[in-house]
Amino acid sequence: MKKLIFLLMLGLAAATAHAQVKFETRSTDAVRALAEQRGKLVFIDLYAPWCPPCRMMDKQVFSREDVGRFMEERFVCAKYDTDKSVGRELLRRYGEGAVPTYLIFDTAGELLGRMQGGSSPEEFMEGIRTILGRRSEKR
Numbered sequence: 637m638k639k640l641i642f643l644l645m646l647g648l649a650a651a652t653a654h655a656q657v658k659f660e661t662r663s664t665d666a667v668r669a670l671a672e673q674r675g676k677l678v679f680i681d682l683y684a685p686w687c688p689p690c691r692m693m694d695k696q697v698f699s700r701e702d703v704g705r706f707m708e709e710r711f712v713c714a715k716y717d718t719d720k721s722v723g724r725e726l727l728r729r730y731g732e733g734a735v736p737t738y739l740i741f742d743t744a745g746e747l748l749g750r751m752q753g754g755s756s757p758e759e760f761m762e763g764i765r766t767i768l769g770r771r772s773e774k775r
Contacts, residue, residue: 659715679711689754
C-alpha cells in the first residue's frame with residue numbers, strides 16, 4: 637500500500653512539473669542559440685529571491701498549465717537572479733531597476749518588449765500577447 641501511495645504521489649509531482657513554465661539557467665548566449673535552433677523567441681525573467689511579487693509570479697502564474705503551455709509554444713524561457721552578475725547586468729541594461737522584469741528578445745538579440753511587476757495570469761498573458769502582436773505588425 638505504501639508503494640502505491642508513493643507511486644501516486646510521484647505521478648502527481650511529475651504532472652505538476654510538466655504543467656509549469658520551464659526556465660533555463662544557461663548563459664544568455666546558450667539560451668539564444670537554443671531559441672534559434674527551435675525557431676522560438678527568448679523570454680527572460682529577472683527576479684530576486686527576496687522579492688514578494690517575484691515569488692507570487694512563480695506560485696500563481698508560472699506554475700499554471702495554460703501559462704506553461706503558452707510559453708513553451710513560443711519561447712525558450714530563462715530566469716536570472718538580479719543579485720548575481722548576469723541578472724544584475726541585464727537589469728541595468730534593459731530594466732528600470734525594479735523586479736520582476738520580463739524581457740522578450742528575438743534571436744538576433746533585439747529587445748521586442750518589456751514588462752514589469754507582478755500580475756494576474758490573465759494580465760501577464762495579455763501583456764505577452766500585446767508584445768507578440770506588435771512584432772507581427774512590424775513584419
